[in-house]
Amino acid sequence: MDDQSHVLVVDDDTETLTLLREILSKEGYDVGTAMDGKSALDHINNRVPDLVMSDIHMPDLDGMALLAELRHRHQDVPVILMTAYGSLKTAVDGLRSGAFDYLSKPFIVDDIRLVVRRALEHKNLSRQNQALKEQLRSRYRFDNLVGSSPGIVSVYKSIARVAHTDSTVLLQGESGTGKELIARAIHANSARSAGPFVAVDGGSLAETLLESELFGHERGSFTGAVATKKGLLEKAHMGTCFLDEVADLTPALQGKLLRVIQEREIRRVGSTSPMTVDVRIIAASKKDLDQLVRAGTFREDLFYRLNVVTINIPPLRERVEDIPLLTQYFVQMYGGKKSPPVTGIAPEAMALLTRYWWPGNIRELEHAIERAIALTPHPVIFPEDLPQSIQTATVQAAAQARGWVTLAELEKDHILRVLEAHNQDLGRASAILGIHRKTLLRKLRHFGFPC
Template sequence: MSKPPRILVVDDDATARAVLAEVLMKAGYAVESAGGGAEAVEKGQRVPVDLVLTDIKMPDMDGMAVLKRFRELSPETPVILLTAFGAMESAIEAIKCGAYDYISKPFKKDDVLLTIGRALDQRRLLYENVHYRQALRDRYQFSNIIGSSQAMLEVYKLVARVADGRSTVLLHGESGTGKELIARAIHYNGPRANAPFVAVNCGALTESLLESELFGHEKGAFTGATAVKRGLFEEAGGGTILLDEVGDMSPALQAKLLRVLQEQEIRRVGGDKSIPVDVRVLASTHRDLWSMVRKQQFREDLYYRLNVVTITLPPLRDRRDDIPMLAYHFMQRCAAANQRPVVGISPDAMMILQQANWPGNVRELEHTIESAVVMTSHEIILPDDLPATLRESAPVAAAPEFPDLVTLEEMERRYLIRVLEETHGNKAQAAKILGIDRRTLYRMAERFGLNLAEG
C-alpha cells in the first residue's frame, strides 16, 4: 500500500494551523506542522514533504521567504500560499516566483482540498515524466545498441559525432535495419534529450492527412476540422522529429518541408500566420534518394537540405557476426517479458540463424526469436522451434571432418569451446546449454586448460 502524501502546514496562528491539519488528516493526508517560516524550513530539511501550505504573513520568516527556500531545497515540491484579502499583490508576486497557487482567507475546506489535489497531481505527472524520459535515455544509450561488427562500429562513430549538433541527418537502410532506433539514440544522447521525440511515417498517410499531421490545421480548414490542431512540428518543439520514409512524400509536401527547413517556421493548414519552430529534423528512407532526384521524383534542393550527414545502416546479412549477440538479447528480453524459462539457443539453431538471408533484417530476427521463445517447450531454443521456411533455406551442414579419430574427451573439449564461443563467454548460459551447474563448468574448463576468469 502506498504512503499518503505528506503536507507541511505553516502558520503562526495555532488555531488556523490545527484546523487545517484536521481537515487534511480527515482527507487522508499525512500532516507536518510548523509555527513559523524558520521552523518550516528546518523541518523541510529533515522530513521529505510532498507539498507546503503556508501563510504569507508571519513574523519570523514570511511565506515568500519560505517559498524561496523550498524552491532551493526541493524545486519539485509545490508551495501553496494562504493569504488575506489585503495581501493579494503578495500572492500574485508569489505565483510569479514559482508558487503553485494561493488560497484566500477565510478559506473553504473544499477549495483547499481541490487546490491541493491539483498540485499533487501535477507533481506526480512531472515526476512520472522525468522518470519516463530518464528510462528512455537509458534505453537508447549507445551501449544498448546491439552489434560489434565493423559495419556497426562505423555507425556508432557517426551517431556519436552528430548527437550533440542540430544538423539534419539522413538515415538510409533497408526496412528493419533499425533506422528509428538510431534516430532515437541520436536524440536521447544529445542536448535535446529532455524534449519530445516525435516520429511520423510519411508513407503511411495520404498527402492531405500527412500535411495536417505535420503542420496542424485551423478550425474550419476543411470538413471535420472542428477545432484548432497543433501539428507534430509544434508538438516536437525543442526536440526532434523523425520523418520516416521521407522518400514517399509528395512533391507538394516536399516543397512545404523545404520551406520549414529554410525558414524554421510552419503554417497550419487553413492558416495565414507563420509559427516559429525549434526542431531538429532527422529523416529516414529505404529508397535511393539521389536516383529519385535524377528521375525528378524528389526535389534536389530538399535532398541537399536533408543530406547534411548520411548514416547508412547495413543489412543483417552483411553483419552476420552480430546475429548471436542480437539473438541472445531478443531471447532474454522476450523470455523476461513473457515469463518463459528460456535461457539459451542450441548451436544448431544458432547456425540456422546465422546462415539465413533475413530480408526483413533485425526486425525479422526479433520476431523469429520472440516466436521461438513463446512456442518452445524447452529451456533451449532448438532448430524445430524456428520457422520451417528458415530451417529449409539453411544449407545442409557437412559432417565434421577430423584428421584422425579423436577421443570422447577431445570431442567434449571441442564442444565446450564451441558453446562458450556461441554464448560469448556467458558462463550461466553455457552451463544451461550443457545441462550442468557453473561449478561443474569451471571444473571442466580447468581440466581442459581453459581460462574462465570472471569478466
C-alpha cells in the same frame, strides 16, 4: 559439449540404473548413480553433476522433491524426470516447476541420447549467458542498439559525432534495420534530449492527412476540422522530429518540408500566419534518395538539405557476427516473461540463424525469436522452434541471393554445415575439416559464436 560431462541417474530400480549407465557411458559421459533422493543429495554435496536424471516415484525423497531441492541449491543444473505412462501429468507438473524435460518408460534409446545432449547444451549455454550479458553492456551499445561488427560500430561512431551537433541527419537503410532506434539514440545523446521525440511515417497516410498531421490545422479549415490541432512538427518544438520514409512524400509536401528546414517556420492548414519552430529533422529512407533525385522524383534542393550528414545502416546479412548478440538480447527481452523462462538457444539453432538471409533484417529476427520463445516447451530454443522459412533455408539459396561470395563466407558456410550434420560434435567436425580442434574453436569465435 564436454565429452566427460557428469550425469547423475537417480532411480530405485537397479535394472533402470544399469540400462542408463550403459547407454550414457557409451555416449562418453561420466555416470554416477543413486537409489533414492537422499542418496542423490549426498552425491551432489560431494560433486555437483552437469545433469540429473531422476525417477519421479521413489521412497522418502521423490523426484519432485529432489527437483525442488536442486532448484534451490543449484539452479543451473538441468533435471530430466523419468516417469511411467500413468504419471505423465506429474511430469508435466515437473516441467512447470523447472525440469528441463521428461522421459517416459519404457525408454527409447534415441530419445535418451537426444534429451541428454540437449540438456547439456542448455547447461553450457547458461554458462555463456553471463559473458553475453557483459558484451551487451559494453561500449558497443546505445540504449537498445546491439552489435560489435565493423559496420555497426561505424554507425555508433557516426551517432556519437552527430548527436552533439544540431545538423539534419539522413538515415539510409533497408526496412527493419533499426532506423528509428538510431534516430532515438541521436536524440537521447543530444542537447535536445530533454525535449520531445516525435516520429511520423511519411508513407503511411494520404497527402491531405499527412499535411494536417505534420503542420496541424485551424478549426474549420476543412470538413471535419472541428477544432484547432497542433501538428507533429509543432509538437516537436525544442526536440527532434523523425520523418520516416521521406521518399514517399509528395512533391508539394517536399516543398513545405524544405521551407521548414530553411526558414524554421510552419504554417497550419487554413492559417495565413507562419509559426516559428525550433526542431531538428532526422529523415530516413529505405530508397536511395540520390537515385530518386536523378530520376526526377525527389527534389534536389531538399535532398541537399537532408543530406548534411548521412548514416548508412548495414543490413543484417552484412553483420552476421552480430546475430548471436542480437539473438541473446531478444531472448533476454522475451524469455523472462515466460514461465519457466527461456534462457538460451542451441548451437544448431544459432547455426540456422547465421545462415539465413534475413530479408526483414533485425525486425524479422526479433519476431522469429519472440515466436520461438512462445512455442518452445524447453528453456532453450531448438531448430524446430524456429519459423519454417529459417529451418529450410540453405547455404546455396543464401549464396544465390548474395551473388558471388568471398572465400571467407564459403569457409564459414562449410564449417557450419559440417557442424550441423554431425550434431555440433567439435571433435568429429575438426577431423572432417582436417584442422585442429583449437583452430576450429578459434574460427567459431571469429564468426561470433561464444566458445
